[in-house]
Amino acid sequence: MPSRSAPPSGTCRHRPRSAAPGRWPPGGWTACRWAAAALGLLVLGGCRGQGVAEFKAGAASAAMEAVATRIEYPDAGGNATTSTDWAALPPLTLAHAEEVTHWDLSLQEAVQLALANSQVIRDLGGAVLRAPETLATSWDPAVAETNPRSGVDAALSAFDAEFRASAFGEKNDRALNNEFFGGGTRLLQQDASVLQAQLSKQAATGSQFIFRHNVDYDANNAPSNLFPSAWNANFETEFRHPLLQGSGQEFNRIAGPSQTPGLYNGVLLARINTDVQLADFEASVRDLVSNVENAYWDLYFAYRDLDAKIAARNASLDTWRRIHALYTAGRRGGEAEKEAQAREQFYRFQQEVQNALSGRLIDGTRTGNGSSGGTFRGLGGVQVAERRFRQLLGLPPSSGQLIRPIDEPIGAAVVFDWNQVTADALARRVELRRQRWEARRRELEWIASRNFLLPRLDAVGRYRWRGFGHDLLDADPDPRPPFDNAYRDLFGGDFQEWQLGLELSVPIGYRRAFTAVRHAELELSRSRALLREQEHAVLHEAAAAIGELDRSYVVSQTGASRLDAARQQLAAVQAAYESDKAPLDLLLEAQRRLADAETSYFNALTEYAIAVKNVHYAKGTLLAYDGVVLSEDGWSPAAYESAAQRERRRGKAWPLNYASARAPLASAGPYRQQIEPWEGSLGSQAAPETLQLPASLRPAPAEAPAAAPAAPGAPAAPTPMPPPDAAR
Numbered sequence: 001m002p003s004r005s006a007p008p009s010g011t012c013r014h015r016p017r018s019a020a021p022g023r024w025p026p027g028g029w030t031a032c033r034w035a036a037a038a039l040g041l042l043v044l045g046g047c048r049g050q051g052v053a054e055f056k057a058g059a060a061s062a063a064m065e066a067v068a069t070r071i072e073y074p075d076a077g078g079n080a081t082t083s084t085d086w087a088a089l090p091p092l093t094l095a096h097a098e099e100v101t102h103w104d105l106s107l108q109e110a111v112q113l114a115l116a117n118s119q120v121i122r123d124l125g126g127a128v129l130r131a132p133e134t135l136a137t138s139w140d141p142a143v144a145e146t147n148p149r150s151g152v153d154a155a156l157s158a159f160d161a162e163f164r165a166s167a168f169g170e171k172n173d174r175a176l177n178n179e180f181f182g183g184g185t186r187l188l189q190q191d192a193s194v195l196q197a198q199l200s201k202q203a204a205t206g207s208q209f210i211f212r213h214n215v216d217y218d219a220n221n222a223p224s225n226l227f228p229s230a231w232n233a234n235f236e237t238e239f240r241h242p243l244l245q246g247s248g249q250e251f252n253r254i255a256g257p258s259q260t261p262g263l264y265n266g267v268l269l270a271r272i273n274t275d276v277q278l279a280d281f282e283a284s285v286r287d288l289v290s291n292v293e294n295a296y297w298d299l300y301f302a303y304r305d306l307d308a309k310i311a312a313r314n315a316s317l318d319t320w321r322r323i324h325a326l327y328t329a330g331r332r333g334g335e336a337e338k339e340a341q342a343r344e345q346f347y348r349f350q351q352e353v354q355n356a357l358s359g360r361l362i363d364g365t366r367t368g369n370g371s372s373g374g375t376f377r378g379l380g381g382v383q384v385a386e387r388r389f390r391q392l393l394g395l396p397p398s399s400g401q402l403i404r405p406i407d408e409p410i411g412a413a414v415v416f417d418w419n420q421v422t423a424d425a426l427a428r429r430v431e432l433r434r435q436r437w438e439a440r441r442r443e444l445e446w447i448a449s450r451n452f453l454l455p456r457l458d459a460v461g462r463y464r465w466r467g468f469g470h471d472l473l474d475a476d477p478d479p480r481p482p483f484d485n486a487y488r489d490l491f492g493g494d495f496q497e498w499q500l501g502l503e504l505s506v507p508i509g510y511r512r513a514f515t516a517v518r519h520a521e522l523e524l525s526r527s528r529a530l531l532r533e534q535e536h537a538v539l540h541e542a543a544a545a546i547g548e549l550d551r552s553y554v555v556s557q558t559g560a561s562r563l564d565a566a567r568q569q570l571a572a573v574q575a576a577y578e579s580d581k582a583p584l585d586l587l588l589e590a591q592r593r594l595a596d597a598e599t600s601y602f603n604a605l606t607e608y609a610i611a612v613k614n615v616h617y618a619k620g621t622l623l624a625y626d627g628v629v630l631s632e633d634g635w636s637p638a639a640y641e642s643a644a645q646r647e648r649r650r651g652k653a654w655p656l657n658y659a660s661a662r663a664p665l666a667s668a669g670p671y672r673q674q675i676e677p678w679e680g681s682l683g684s685q686a687a688p689e690t691l692q693l694p695a696s697l698r699p700a701p702a703e704a705p706a707a708a709p710a711a712p713g714a715p716a717a718p719t720p721m722p723p724p725d726a727a728r
Contacts (some may be wrong), residue, residue, distance in 0.1 A: 020169045089398040092383055094358050102533045103401040107296050110393060110614070117394025121284040123291065124388055127581025132308045136284035155270035158256045161201045168195040172220075178553055184325040190220035191229075202257050203524040207241040230471040233484035236464035243456040261516030264448050265370075279434035282630055286430065286622055288392070293613050293626075295389040297606045299652050300405040302382040304602035306356040312595035313349035320346045338584050345588050349595070353410035362643065409609030414552055416546060421619045424675075426535055428620030434533055434672070439527040446520035451514040456505035466495035538618070545611070545618040545689070559601035566590075566597035624674050 092100055120128065121136040128135055130580040148154050152603040172190040180309040193444070198212035214236070219229030243245070246259065320342040326334025359381025386403050390396070421700060426432065465492025474485040507513070576582035623629070 010553040024639055070571045076472045087396050089400055091387060091398045092402060094354060097357060100402050104406045105403050107407045110296050111289055111292055113393045114288060121288050122392055136281055136424065140281050141274065141278050145274045149429050150270055150273050152267060152270045153275060155256055155267040159202050161199060163199050165197040167195045173418060186531055188220060194215040204587045205251050206246045206248065206252050207239060227470045231469055231489050236293040236462060238462045241459045242323040243457045243459055245451055245456045251448055251451045254444045257417050261449060261452040261513050262519065263391040264445055267585040268444055269441060275437050276434055279437065280428050288630060289626055290617055290622060292392050294610060295392050296405055297409065297609050299385040299389050300608040301602055302385040303404060304379060304383055305599050308595050308598035309349060309352045309356045312591055313353050314477050315591050315660060341584060355382060357383050370527040407719045408604050410612060414612050416615055421542050421546065422539060424621055425534040429538050430620065432538060435531045439531055442524040442527045446524050449516040449520040452516060453510060458503045460501055460503055462499040463498040465490060465493065549611040549615055552604060552611040556604040556608045559604040563597045563601045570594045604607060620665050621675060629673050
């Protein structure tokens with residue numbers, strides 16, 4: 001590290017403390033000029049001590065200590081940070097297997113928890129650490145709405161009235177190079193001031209209206225002046241209305257007061273920006289709900305898989321104990337190889353129980369893994385699946401309780417009408433709705449671009465009232481001579497001026513305008529082609545979801561039959577083995593078959609539950625299926641009271657026909673998020689008012705097959721029994 005000691009006596013150094021070697025210090029040439037001045041003073045006055053020493057840049061120089069960049073800690077003042085109490089409890093592991101308690105949770109409660117704790121829409125891909133700017137949040141629609149560059153209020157602000165005012169004064173004292181009746185060079189002495197105030201307004205039709213007030217004062221020593229000082233005051237109104245390019249509500253609501261082809265920021269486009277952001281937010285919420293369901297059934301299967309492996313482990317332990325008793329007694333059937341074989345099977349199932357309880361950090365269910373709604377994999381254990389489930393719900397890593405699903409997957413056959421599925425998918429998929437907003441944006445931009453093919457022809461008018469006087473104001477009511485004060489002359493109305501004309505501007509060739517139109521046409525064609533391709537992709541996805549639904553249901557029924565057969569086989573082999581009619585190998589194999597059949601059955605049953613969910617995902621009704629509705633949060637009560645007062649003061653508004661051809665629509669009305677039970681695929685606008693809607697649109701779950709075990713549980717894994725011949 002370079003030394004921080006002061007320079008030796010007699011050495012004069014100058015270096016700004018923030019400058020880095022090889023770079024100009026902050027302040028640039030200004031700092032250098034000050035340095036040069038200081039150096040000149042040192043040279044004139046001399047440096048005290050041992051004389052002036054030559055500057056030498058060495059390792060000990062303080063200049064080497066400065067760095068351009070370095071790692072620092074940010075000032076986090078005022079930023080909210082998570083308290084360590086939120087994750088005070090350590091995660092549950094195999095060491096806590098015997099002391100754990102359970103928190104029974106339904107799927108509906110899980111979805112409610114996830115939505116209540118999700119200001120940031122979570123996923124399990126780690127994007128919140130790798131790329132936090134890509135995550136959706138509950139603030140995104142409001143951020144888009146209030147964007148000062150592309151938001152709705154920003155677009156409307158272009159049509160706000162604007163007030164400007166200025167006031168300047170000056171003193172002139174100069175010699176003029178002219179002669180006045182042979183007098184030689186004349187000296188000009190002048191006091192002058194100019195005051196201006198104006199109110200301007202841009203109309204939605206493209207017109208500009210200006211009301212302006214000008215006052216100027218002039219006092220000089222010119223010998224030809226009638227008064228030594230005089231005031232000029234005037235009022236003037238001005239308008240400019242485009243007759244061709246830039247004219248009409250249609251263009252101005254799309255492009256705003258823009259005169260550049262391709263640069264549009266009208267209120268319609270700003271509104272579409274908000275609608276696109278709302279569609280993105282809805283898609284993020286839908287993916288969150290889908291992932292919560294995936295994680296819920298992941299955890300359900302983990303418990304069922306643990307139950308199956310515990311049952312197999314207990315059965316193998318019982319078999320090992322019987323054979324070990326024969327082995328210690330030296331009887332037939334207790335041979336050493338049979339005892340070791342039974343012992344190996346026990347520890348095999350014990351290992352599987354431990355993995356099923358704890359789990360391993362491998363990929364689980366995630367969006368886009370096999371289908372847009374997520375594909376079941378079921379590779380994690382209870383504790384890993386529970387921690388992932390907690391992360392999606394926004395809960396701490398551990399609360400001392402292990403979450404346990406209490407809902408059973410549906411076992412009855414669910415049949416969807418294909419025509420209704422396709423109609424719902426094309427009408428309700430949020431990706432298609434978002435792309436339709438994009439296509440509508442391109443249509444509006446194409447309409448605005450064609451306006452620039454017209455020449456710029458503006459009608460311009462101006463009317464001015466003038467006043468002139470020796471004084472600006474005179475409060476004396478007695479008659480005064482002409483031009484006594486400027487305002488009396490102004491309001492007398494003797495001096496009035498007007499101007500009316502046309503202003504034409506025609507770009508030769510219209511190259512930029514034609515390019516903008518062609519670009520808008522290509523963008524429109526591209527957005528429509530993307531919409532058609534998205535519709536094809538959605539229909540293929542719906543077909544895949546229906547196929548997976550049918551497959552998982554058939555496989556679950558087959559799995560139930562397999563499980564029943566495996567149980568019967570084990571009972572028969574167990575009876576044959578006890579009567580010395582079946583070998584040990586057959587009994588151990590029957591135990592393994594039963595464990596595999598039970599795991600396979602619940603795997604298929606879980607796949608069927610997720611397949612039902614994925615059909616709703618594919619046809620765009622998942623949020624309605626789970627009873628989730630998106631709406632804007634309420635404002636403060638003071639805002640509603642203020643709005644009501646302003647509405648009463650404003651009076652009756654003039655009706656504006658926004659549905660006319662000169663004011664194109666951007667929206668076809670509100671989107672109905674819920675599908676009522678009595679409605680078809682798209683729903684009827686008329687609904688019985690007396691019918692009470694259910695909280696969820698789920699079909700009633702059916703009874704599970706008789707072979708299904710009871711409600712899921714997670715009994716603690718007992719300590720593996722040591723070999724009977726070992727010391728306890």
